[in-house]
Amino acid sequence: MGGAFVAAAVLAxxxxxxxxxxxxxxxLAGILLGPNTPGFVLxxxxDDLEMLSALGLVLLLFYLGLEFHMDDLKAGGRKMALAGSLYLALNVGAGLAFGFVLGWGTSEALVLAGVLGISSSAIVTKTLVDLKRINNPETKPILGIIVVEDIFLALYLAALQPVLAGADSMGSALVQIGxxxxxxxxxxxxARFGTRLIGRLFAIKDNELLVISFLGAAVLVAGVAEEFGVADAIGAFMVGLMxxxxASGDRIRELVHPLRxxxxxxxxxxxxxxxxxxxxPVVLVPVLAAVALTVLMNVLAGLCAAKIYSFGPxxxxxxxxxLLARGEFALILATMAATAGLDDRLSPFIAGYVLILAVVAPLVAGRSHWLARVLPGPAPKDPPAQEQAPASEPARTH
Structure with a gap:
């Protein structure tokens, strides 16, 4: 763990x-010091870092929930649901079609629909923080799309598991979905009706007790969510939303920063x-094709969001x-596919696809003004000073 922190800090x-x-x-630090590259292996x-890694995802999504206010959800719920549904329709639909075109099998196509269709909540959150865009007008729709994706994810996994396991009926799937x-x-x-009671429970003056309380609540609800077939991330997000x-929300935001x-x-x-x-190299051509398809679908999804919210370029x-990045969920699907004995090319395909987008997406997001220049609408102004700062500079919230 110490080596992981030091390696990440040095490269950053x-x-x-x-x-x-x-x-x-x-x-990159993980790749270079892992078992899959030559040289020193940390x-x-x-799996030795599995629990710490899960805690990182929980804290990232918990912070995302803290920044997502109930008033925003009430005021823009329909727009968020529409934007999220269109995003899923475009990306999941394209992923399913791509899977069938590859011809690796029906189960493989169903897996690829999720791989190409669902963004990485962790990378999206970190990108927004690094680029200091948390308070930008388009961030609320982005978070709304992430929420819709996570809800879809819970239902998708519940339906996919019995299919991969070769279940004879949909009974098991319906129980899991229920x-x-x-x-x-x-x-x-x-979240809708319990805010007042929750506020009383977390009206804690001592910072030490407050940290223990909110951390315990986020991790516990995330774990319970996973037991019910819901992504642990969405459980943590909902705790953050509450x-x-x-009244303690601002203090919690400050206290969670170093943990996050x-x-x-x-x-x-x-x-x-x-x-x-x-x-x-084994699956390079289909990986590059999938990356190109994902870029295209995300641009179309962005144009749809612009229409809904009347955004400029x-x-x-x-x-x-x-929203371009793919990550933790795709790797979960790769594990499920390997366990189910699906096509051997599926796991390396997912790994290559995720690696390229996980590396490229944050770089592209920091230079989004290049894309804005070719989108329809009035010519965009130069990016604000905070977006021109190095993306690795830590976000500061006061």
């Missing part, structure tokens, strides 16, 4: 000198440990590029 500081974002550098088994939907409904009701609207940054780095480092660059480009 080097990258800071040339203006590179931290995410691909943390991933960790032979990526459990996931029921738990999401409970969380939504708690706490962000309490530290364990977020471990998440991306562990992400790099699991990737084998040597597998990429720059916010449209920010939406399209920020």
């Amino acid at each position: 500081r080097l990258g800071n000198r040339i203006g590179l974002p931290t995410i691909p550098l943390f991933i 960790l032979h088994d990526p 459990k996931a939907f029921g738990f999401l409904l409970v969380l939504a009701l708690a 706490l962000g609207n309490t 940054d530290a364990f977020g780095a471990i998440f991306f480092f562990a992400f790099g440990l699991s990737i084998d660059p040597g597998d990429l 720059q916010p449209t480009a920010n939406v399209a590029t920020t």
